[in-house]
Amino acid sequence: MERYYQPEIECAAPEILRQMQNEKLAAQVRHVWDNVPYYRAKMEARGLTPDDIRTVDDLKKLPFLTKDDLRETYPDGLVAVPLRDCVRIQSTSGTTGKRVVGYYTQEDVDLWEECCARAITAAGGTNEDVVQVCYGYGLFTGGPGLHGGSHKVGSLTLPMSSGNTDRQLQFMVDLKATILCCTPSYAAYLAESIHERGLRDKICLKAGIFGAEAWSEEMRHDIEKSLGIKAYDIYGLTELSGPGVSFECSEQSGMHINEDHFYAEIIDPDTGEVLPEGTQGELVFTALDRKAFPLLRYRTRDICVLSREKCSCGRTHVKMKKPRGRSDDMLIIRGVNVFPSQIEAVLIEQGYQANYQIVVDRVNNSDTIDVLVEMTPENFSDSLAQITKQEKDLVGGLKSMLGIHVNVHLVAPKSLARSEGKAVRVIDKRKI
Ligand code: DLL
Numbered sequence: 001m002e003r004y005y006q007p008e009i010e011c012a013a014p015e016i017l018r019q020m021q022n023e024k025l026a027a028q029v030r031h032v033w034d035n036v037p038y039y040r041a042k043m044e045a046r047g048l049t050p051d052d053i054r055t056v057d058d059l060k061k062l063p064f065l066t067k068d069d070l071r072e073t074y075p076d077g078l079v080a081v082p083l084r085d086c087v088r089i090q091s092t093s094g095t096t097g098k099r100v101v102g103y104y105t106q107e108d109v110d111l112w113e114e115c116c117a118r119a120i121t122a123a124g125g126t127n128e129d130v131v132q133v134c135y136g137y138g139l140f141t142g143g144p145g146l147h148g149g150s151h152k153v154g155s156l157t158l159p160m161s162s163g164n165t166d167r168q169l170q171f172m173v174d175l176k177a178t179i180l181c182c183t184p185s186y187a188a189y190l191a192e193s194i195h196e197r198g199l200r201d202k203i204c205l206k207a208g209i210f211g212a213e214a215w216s217e218e219m220r221h222d223i224e225k226s227l228g229i230k231a232y233d234i235y236g237l238t239e240l241s242g243p244g245v246s247f248e249c250s251e252q253s254g255m256h257i258n259e260d261h262f263y264a265e266i267i268d269p270d271t272g273e274v275l276p277e278g279t280q281g282e283l284v285f286t287a288l289d290r291k292a293f294p295l296l297r298y299r300t301r302d303i304c305v306l307s308r309e310k311c312s313c314g315r316t317h318v319k320m321k322k323p324r325g326r327s328d329d330m331l332i333i334r335g336v337n338v339f340p341s342q343i344e345a346v347l348i349e350q351g352y353q354a355n356y357q358i359v360v361d362r363v364n365n366s367d368t369i370d371v372l373v374e375m376t377p378e379n380f381s382d383s384l385a386q387i388t389k390q391e392k393d394l395v396g397g398l399k400s401m402l403g404i405h406v407n408v409h410l411v412a413p414k415s416l417a418r419s420e421g422k423a424v425r426v427i428d429k430r431k432i
Contacts, residue, residue: 004117004153009260010315017316021263022055023129024288029053029062032294035080038073039065039296056263060274065298067100072237075101081292091139092238102141102238103292109148109289115148115236115244115258120251122313123207123232125179127154128309130204130279132177134168134186135212136421137161141242142212149244155179156171162186162420165193173202180208182214184223184231188354191226198250201266205229211236211243213422214325214341218348220252233322239298240285246320252311253317261288264318265297266306280305282327284318303339309387331360331426333367336404340425343371343406346397351379354423355416361429370407371398376418 012020029051033040042063043049047234052061069078076083081103088104104112125131131150135142143161144360150157158175160168160184167192171177186212194200205227220231235255236245245262246255265274266281275281283302287295304323311319324330324339331338340399344354355374361369373394381387391408398406 002120002352002423004114004149007314008116010118010176010256010317012260012316014316017259018056018261021218021288024260025048025059025263025286026054026286028286028294030078031291032296036078036294038069038077039063045071048254059198059263059265059297062297064272064284065295065302066242067299068187070100072092074099078105078295078420079103079292080294081105089142090141090238090242100238101225102241104241104290108241108290108292111144112241112244113148113243115144115153115261117152117234117246118149118258119209119234119247120146120149120153120155120179122247123179123209123230124250125150125155125207129153129155129178130158130173130176130182131179132158132160132168132172134162134180134182134190134420135243140421141236141238142181142183142421145236145242145244146209150181152429153204165190165420166334169193169197169199172205173199176204178204178206180205180227180229182208182210183212183422184421185213185354185419186421187223187227187231188219189420191223192353200228203227204215207232209234209247214323214329214339215354216341216345217347218345219354222348222353226382235320235421237300237302239293239295239300239319240287241290245285249311249313249315253311254307254321256315256317256319257306257312259317262286262305264320266304267299269301269303277306277308283323289375296369301328303327303330329426331358331369333360333369333404336402338369338402338404340432342401343398344425346394346401347371347373350394350397352394355418356425357430358426360426367430368407369404370409372409372411375410375413377413380413 033050086103090102092100133146137143208231224231231247234243234247236243246257246431248255263282263286269282283300302323305321307319357372359370394408
């Protein structure tokens with residue numbers, strides 16, 4: 001059996017899993033109470049002590065942690081062990097100028113890498129595989145996480161980091177990489193480059209593990225078709241270690257959350273009320289056994305749905321559907337909620353690729369939304385009549401998906417910048 005398929009945990013009966021979670025939670029709350037004065041004060045303000053939290057059903061009594069709390073306690077106000085016991089930090093890209101710094105003990109690193117090893121194993125990875133890691137290395141968790149997971153599985157690991165597409169392709173061919181790990185937008189770019197260079201018959205890839213950004217089901221099919229692989233989704237965030245909080249199995253219909261380490265709730269983002277399973281809302285996580293940075297009820301801002309439907313792979317851990325994006329990625333256009341991933345789905349359905357740019361503005365007090373869409377070599381046309389027809393079809397598709405009018409502009413193939421990491425799809429001029 002594969003080394004990082006752990007059926008006694010991943011396929012545990014619900015009551016056994018629940019008991020494990022209850023025990024870990026009680027110990028974790030005590031650990032935080034004893035070592036994180038900031039959170040202890042929040043509990044005291046509600047008249048709570050660790051004795052009030054005995055099972056996961058008691059979790060709803062606890063206060064949330066938000067990104068604002070992380071900023072307020074930056075850099076190490078939520079660290080629960082002496083710094084001499086920490087061996088690593090990782091950090092978010094901080095594109096908004098507000099970095100999140102996460103701390104790890106050696107056990108935290110092991111736990112994280114184990115989660116990534118489970119993800120690689122679920123995607124069919126073994127010690128026979130060559131895993132090409134083209135997530136960024138450094139402060140970003142993508143490279144180090146999948147790298148550590150690949151080592152644990154015993155795969156031959158290619159620590160490529162992101163960028164330098166020529167070198168990526170050369171190693172992919174020469175070293176016979178079988179599993180590709182990168183953002184879906186970079187996977188799409190690599191696929192495009194492979195076709196342009198006529199390398200399709202020279203690659204040995206069988207699977208891809210793609211995450212770190214929202215991507216549509218349509219984009220998955222597109223990548224799978226052009227690379228001849230199975231494309232698996234992987235989710236995670238720096239605040240909770242990085243990739244591997246959840247991952248897809250052979251069923252490819254949602255990501256199993258590593259529930260022995262992370263307890264998930266879905267809440268109403270406006271009221272904070274816990275919502276029943278199957279309802280869309282904001283994902284909240286409690287880290288059950290991380291030691292250095294043990295976040296309780298952390299609000300991710302990611303919008304998704306949880307499901308406990310039986311999975312054909314045998315794993316019993318709850319699944320999260322593909323997140324539609326962060327609540328902060330959600331655009332409100334003339335009062336209507338729009339996720340970039342919905343726009344992407346329509347484009348791909350109509351034969352385009354995920355090369356697009358969304359520009360939002362406000363003109364005469366009314367919101368406008370324009371989408372620049374690259375034509376593909378297959379549907380490229382320089383006939384004005386043909387372009388107008390294609391644009392009209394897209395406007396119609398977007399109207400029925402979103403319920404609002406979107407201006408569409410077809411642009412020449414390869415005229416939009418490609419992404420090597422997380423793609424930046426939206427320019428919101430209302431915020432500039
Ligand atoms: O993106 C960790 C990661 C690396 C995950 C590699 C998967 C693969 P951050 O930079 O802290 O960490 O960003 C976390 O990215 O809250 C989501 O909004 C988004 N995100 C991550 N994975 C997915 C996914 C890494 N599979 C934020 N689908 C999260 C949709 C995702 N969004």
